[in-house]
Amino acid sequence: MPDELDLLRHANPAPAHGPHFGDGPLDHRAERRLKLLLGERPSRSARFRVPRGRLRWGLAATGVVVALTLAALLGGPDTRPAAAAPRPLVVQADSTPVPLALLADRAAAADDSAGLRKGTHAQSWSMGMSDQAPPITLPQETIVRWKPDGSHTELVVATDPRHPGRPVLSDGGEHPRLVADGHVISRQTYPPSWSDAPPEAPPPHDAERLRGYLREAERVHGRMTTGQLLDGVDSLLGHWTLGAPETKALARLLASAPGLRPVGRVTDRLGRTGQAYVHDDPSGARRMLIMDASTGAVLGLETTATKADPRFRLKAGDVMSYVAWMR
Known part of the structure; x- marks a missing residue:
């Protein structure tokens, strides 16, 4: 389209x-x-x-x-302002869904020498909502790098890889505005931090221990729901670029998550092909997890609204957030 x-x-x-x-x-x-x-x-x-x-x-x-x-x-004076939002990812109609258990087996057998690294590189689209104006979607790229002394830097730029070179909507300053593609939103250096609590601590290689790790990271008491597990995945990948052992443990953990169903093959917003797994949350959000079909690595996570919210002019099917992780 x-x-x-x-x-x-x-x-x-x-x-x-x-x-x-x-x-x-x-x-x-x-x-x-x-x-x-x-x-x-x-x-x-x-x-x-x-x-x-x-x-x-x-x-x-x-x-x-x-x-x-x-x-x-x-928009004009009598038109509804448009939201600069991406459309939900579409599952390829002729694709065969791959069960998560099978994908976890593939991940366990994959010959992948990638190592664990603290820090991330991600592209994200997040929806800003207000009861006074239509929702807008803000695309940006974030790179977090840690140094041996425990300090780290964070670079955030306004960019949308779907439309290279075009002006980008940014929320910097008092009001959202158009900025040049690649505009630096923030560049910060943080002092050393040596926390040993999740998600700052290195993640384990075992699926059950990883479940406990994510439960602690999300401060969940008792049994962890699938929605909370996906929140934990988001938090984990916001701190770490996983190596092969951690990827295998995460794939095995996700395979045991109730309600996370395979739906088929998709192409993500960075042009990568992956298998999609969907979970419908009772709160009115649908989460789509995109994973590499051969290694089990998580490529992206999309959240779309399944219920309209007239207060914020939110419609069912609107993409509320999307993040794509890169190495």
């Missing part, structure tokens, strides 16, 4: 013979509105306020692309 921003970019001029339907080029009314937007100064939004001088400079420097991007994000 084409991206709405791509549709906007190709809608002016729209081909006279082009089809006019919801998932294709804009209809005649939308084309007239687009021409009006390009001919006049776009109205300011109460949420994204763009200084007039900056807007004129942006139009002169980058032309129609920035104008269309702002129009897509902000």
Whole structure:
């Protein structure tokens, strides 16, 4: 399914013979509105306020692309502002689901020499919600590196690998705004930390011990639910890049999680192919875990809403968060 921003970019001029339907080029009314937007100064939004001088400079420097991007994000005075959100990942219809137990067996037999490393490299999309404005999705890349003395650095940049080179929506400053692709949101160095408590402590290589590790990391008393286990996976991979032994233990632990069902093959937002496993949480969220079919490594975790929330203009099917982990 084409991206709405791509549709906007190709809608002016729209081909006279082009089809006019919801998932294709804009209809005649939308084309007239687009021409009006390009001919006049776009109205300011109460949420994204763009200084007039900056807007004129942006139009002169980058032309129609920035104008269309702002129009897509902000909308006109009587249109609903669009959310810059990714669509949920789609399972390939002709794929065969791989049971988690079989994937865990593959992980145990995999010849993988990757070692455990403290620190992460991840791409994430997180939804910011407010009862005063439509939800927006903020894409960013985070790299955390630890040094031998126990200190670590964290670099966060605004970037969306789905659209390299395009302006990116960022929440830096007082209001969300468009920034250049690769804009540094933060660069920080933290003093040494030698905590021996999960998730700072190295994870174990045994599935049952890893269950206890994640239960302690998530401060769960009693039996751990599948939703809490997935929260623990998110926390673990937010601190560590797993080696082969830890990956095998995690795959075996996930294979025993009730309600985490295989649904088939997907291509994640970084273009990697993996097997998807879905869990529906009673709270109104669906979690999709994407794992490498041969090594059992966790590639990504997507959370989508299964219930609408009118307070925040959240619709069922909206992607609330997504994170893709890299080595």
